[in-house]
Amino acid sequence: MILSPQPAKFTPAREILDVTGIGDPVAPASFPHHILRYRNDRWAQSIGLAGLSDTEWIDHFGRFASLEGSLEKPLALRYHGHQFRVYNPDIGDGRGFLFAQMRDHLGRLMDLGTKGSGQTPYSRFGDGRLTLKGGVREILATEMLEALGVHTSKTFSLIETGEALERNDEPSPTRGAVLVRLSHSHIRIGSFQRAAALQDEALLEALTDYALTKLYNTTPGDNPAAQLLGLVVERTADLAASYMIAGFVHGVLNSDNINVTGESFDYGPWRFTPLWEPGFTAAYFDHQGLYAFARQAEAIHWDVAQLALSLRTLSETEPLVEALNLFPDLYAAAMRRRFCWRLGVAERDINVTSALTESAVRAMMESKTPVDRFFFDWRGGTLRNPEAAGRYAGPEWAEFRQQIAPFANPAAARHPYWQGNAPCSMHIDEVEAIWAAIDGRDDWSPLDAKIAEINMLREAMSQA
Numbered sequence: 477m478i479l480s481p482q483p484a485k486f487t488p489a490r491e492i493l494d495v496t497g498i499g500d501p502v503a504p505a506s507f508p509h510h511i512l513r514y515r516n517d518r519w520a521q522s523i524g525l526a527g528l529s530d531t532e533w534i535d536h537f538g539r540f541a542s543l544e545g546s547l548e549k550p551l552a553l554r555y556h557g558h559q560f561r562v563y564n565p566d567i568g569d570g571r572g573f574l575f576a577q578m579r580d581h582l583g584r585l586m587d588l589g590t591k592g593s594g595q596t597p598y599s600r601f602g603d604g605r606l607t608l609k610g611g612v613r614e615i616l617a618t619e620m621l622e623a624l625g626v627h628t629s630k631t632f633s634l635i636e637t638g639e640a641l642e643r644n645d646e647p648s649p650t651r652g653a654v655l656v657r658l659s660h661s662h663i664r665i666g667s668f669q670r671a672a673a674l675q676d677e678a679l680l681e682a683l684t685d686y687a688l689t690k691l692y693n694t695t696p697g698d699n700p701a702a703q704l705l706g707l708v709v710e711r712t713a714d715l716a717a718s719y720m721i722a723g724f725v726h727g728v729l730n731s732d733n734i735n736v737t738g739e740s741f742d743y744g745p746w747r748f749t750p751l752w753e754p755g756f757t758a759a760y761f762d763h764q765g766l767y768a769f770a771r772q773a774e775a776i777h778w779d780v781a782q783l784a785l786s787l788r789t790l791s792e793t794e795p796l797v798e799a800l801n802l803f804p805d806l807y808a809a810a811m812r813r814r815f816c817w818r819l820g821v822a823e824r825d826i827n828v829t830s831a832l833t834e835s836a837v838r839a840m841m842e843s844k845t846p847v848d849r850f851f852f853d854w855r856g857g858t859l860r861n862p863e864a865a866g867r868y869a870g871p872e873w874a875e876f877r878q879q880i881a882p883f884a885n886p887a888a889a890r891h892p893y894w895q896g897n898a899p900c901s902m903h904i905d906e907v908e909a910i911w912a913a914i915d916g917r918d919d920w921s922p923l924d925a926k927i928a929e930i931n932m933l934r935e936a937m938s939q940a
Contacts, residue, residue: 477625484581486524488545499551505594509638510538546576552596557666557732568598608651623934624722629741666732672786701787702795711738716773717810723847727758842872848899856894893936
């Protein structure tokens with residue numbers, strides 16, 4: 477479930493320009509300073525850009541000099557969306573833009589998009605900027621999620637800009653930054669909602685064709701709209717399951733934050749839940765728990781239903797409903813598959829695997845065993861340690877101990893990661909401590925150490 481990037485030549489693309497009306501050409505902001513804080517050479521090699529010098533890197537990803545053969549000018553993409561289920565037609569790329577397109581080592585069309593690159597026609601009252609803390613948090617989120625098998629955007633670059641920003645939700649003034657992310661598309665459900673709201677059937681057809689032919693690399697059939705919806709349902713059901721098995725809470729699963737490729741992106745108030753706590757929320761403003769940990773599948777399914785509604789002018793209703801109704805079963809299957817993957821066991825019969833998953837969740841909740849600790853202990857073989865084994869000796873674990881017995885664990889203890897004393901985690905106190913070191917002492921070593929720890933986790937999980 478973890479895709480390993482491989483070296484490739486830089487192959488520029490500009491297919492997004494075929495979709496008339498998708499965005500507006502914009503100019504990037506001019507920043508007083510450019511201090512390179514993070515460059516993702518691991519993924520840069522997959523699009524042929526790892527060979528850039530730091531000076532060239534800053535020129536392209538801090539000053540946004542165009543990449544030859546790709547977009548001549550950045551595009552601020554247009555979209556609408558439901559935000560906490562309230563429709564908002566007054567949004568779009570307000571502090572970011574699509575900077576470039578290219579092919580990766582698999583031949584996939586990829587986007588380089590920005591966050592904090594300046595104002596656009598959709599900025600409203602915002603300054604179009606990103607805090608350095610927000611950029612650091614996005615690095616941590618994407619690195620950890622990738623290691624846990626989530627289909628996520630990659631934080632590609634982070635450059636500190638030398639600006640002092642005022643924010644209402646954190647101590648100000650705070651340091652500014654501009655971030656670049658590598659994604660398999662920035663086309664959102666909200667992109668389709670905008671076209672539907674404007675009754676622009678030509679744009680709806682163009683978006684559908686673009687998604688099928690450029691993002692899914694498939695030939696449109698007799699009913700392209702239902703065909704696309706079916707693919708999105710499958711990908712987003714898997715995305716929802718991957719959040720759960722990772723113990724991750726995105727925080728703002730609005731329809732403008734759901735990519736039609738099923739790739740997770742746009743990390744704001746995210747958190748990892750320490751315990752399997754259904755009501756755990758990430759956003760302080762999510763007062764009703766709409767996007768709580770255990771409601772994420774419901775939220776994503778609801779968002780995908782908005783895509784189905786947007787496609788009604790291109791298809792009869794019945795095929796769209798049939799595709800949408802597949803979500804629950806696909807989600808359940810993805811939960812079983814991903815649970816077994818993280819546990820390092822081979823998936824078995826549906827009923828047997830479902831019983832294993834359900835008993836594990838019940839036991840974690842009753843015993844208040846941390847999610848990361850559970851997978852670390854059972855997969856890594858640390859149960860051979862009497863202290864570790866004692867954590868699971870109570871009656872609340874009896875059913876799970878019985879359920880796990882027939883499952884082989886071929887991956888146990890093969891990587892040094894599993895020989896450690898504790899799992900790699902990404903809880904809020906760790907995130908805040910990393911930021912405090914940067915903000916207070918300009919000490920980036922805790923961030924570097926955490927990324928190294930996550931890399932070890934990713935390598936261990938890649939052996940599955």
